[in-house]
Amino acid sequence: MTASPRNRSAQAQGQAKLQVRNLRKNFGGHVVLDGVNLSVAAGESLVIVGPSGTGKSVLLKHLIALLRPDAGEVFVDGQNFWELDGVGRNELRKKFGMAFQEGALFDSMSVFDNIAFPLRRTGRRSPAEVRARVEECLELVQLPDIGSKRPSELSGGMRRRVGFARAIAHKPEILLFDEPNTGLDPIMTDIIAEVILGIRHQMEPTIVTITHHIPSAGKIGDRLALLFGGRILFEGPPEEFLHSSDPAVRQFVEGRAEGPLTVESERARGKTISEAR
């Protein structure tokens, strides 16, 4: 590898893999996304940070069309999800792998069948090929030899890594990680970040991660975006983010209760918007 991922992402600017334009979503009168604009280049790793309850997961679910926007568009390689029918949407989704917050493993299946699921559903592969790929994926998330276990037998950190293995099994071009390290101990949090870096190194996918763990964000991301109040307040490389003088970014980085990002301010904001409607 001659170019570092960061340089590569800079070169790839202009041909966006994922593009979000003026995305708006509200649930029962409460505005969650209020005109989000975002662009992710091919091979780039974007980390979206922000306090809990600001709609990070909602934004991520829009990227893979698990939620339908009230207004605005999401483009994947220039294709708009919601201009396609159900079958077309599923085809476009095959470019994605998504790892959910708690793993969201199918608890009616073994770990092996969970990881084999996308392989069996997205094309013809022989049982031997499926087995080889599942083992390769388990190796990549540092969990060899647990294929026969049930999801209920795994710890939180293991479940998430099995979720990663399932997300990468069919070699998707785009990976989405929804809070991969929330609620884990500090060591496991770092292991998760290492696993994501390992996946990145081997598969070179486009990655969008959501987290509120700043050290991991700096480690995983080429670019950080701060989502708050339904908008992207700041976007830039990790160093710029960490040393930004923007009061909102400073409050988040330093983890202070007082400041522009407090929950109260958001609540007040939500109220004024719902009153205005």
Next chain:
Amino acid sequence: MIVRFLETIGRGIIRFLEQLGRFFWMLGRILVWAPRPPYDAPEWVRQMVRVGVDSIPLVFLTTLFTGMVLALQTYTGFARFNAQSLVGAVVALSLTRELAPVLSALMVSGRVGSAMAAEIGSMRVTEQIDALEALATEPVQYLVVPRVFASTLMLPLLVVMGDVVGMYGGYFVSVQLLGANPVTYYDSSFEFLDMEDFTVGLAKAAVFGLILSVVACVRGYHTEGGAEGVGRATTQAVVVGSLAILLADFFLTRLLF
């Protein structure tokens, strides 16, 4: 006061229409997705076993005792005007046309409908349904279609067994306990029974199977609010499913007979 009363009624109507809309929306999605590949044959078989084979003891006992108690009741009543010879006919007609399909459907709704709603509901709240979609798999096709198919197909088969078992229960009580003539009882059972009574009962069972499974899947699919939500969805699946079966029973009987 009056405004609040009207508001409550209005909310109730809106919720009812919402549920009705979801039912038909789901029915439409099922029709759209059922014929499309991939066909997951092992899953279809698994669901047929869960709905059909595993419900055999329940339907067996339900229809056996229904046939027995029916014979007991009609015998005491009919003895008052010397019509004991018609007990067999009453048992056979009531069972095939009405009791076996309805009671089997109600029992299966309690056993299978609740399980479907709980399973799909907990998959919803733990993001497993989102995960299915993210893995380019249509949840309705993968989860709902096999369950609805299995339930619609297996319920009539259970009722075939229920008809036989129930009629035997009636025969047993009349002949063994009440001392009726076995030949007379047997003849009277089949004298007034048409093939149509039997087939219409099965058609009703198929519709009940469809209703109870779609209701259960809809309730599960739209679950919100964690473990409590799953509990609510499960209860509602049984309550709404059972009511829908009884309502549909009236209209189907009016229509088919």
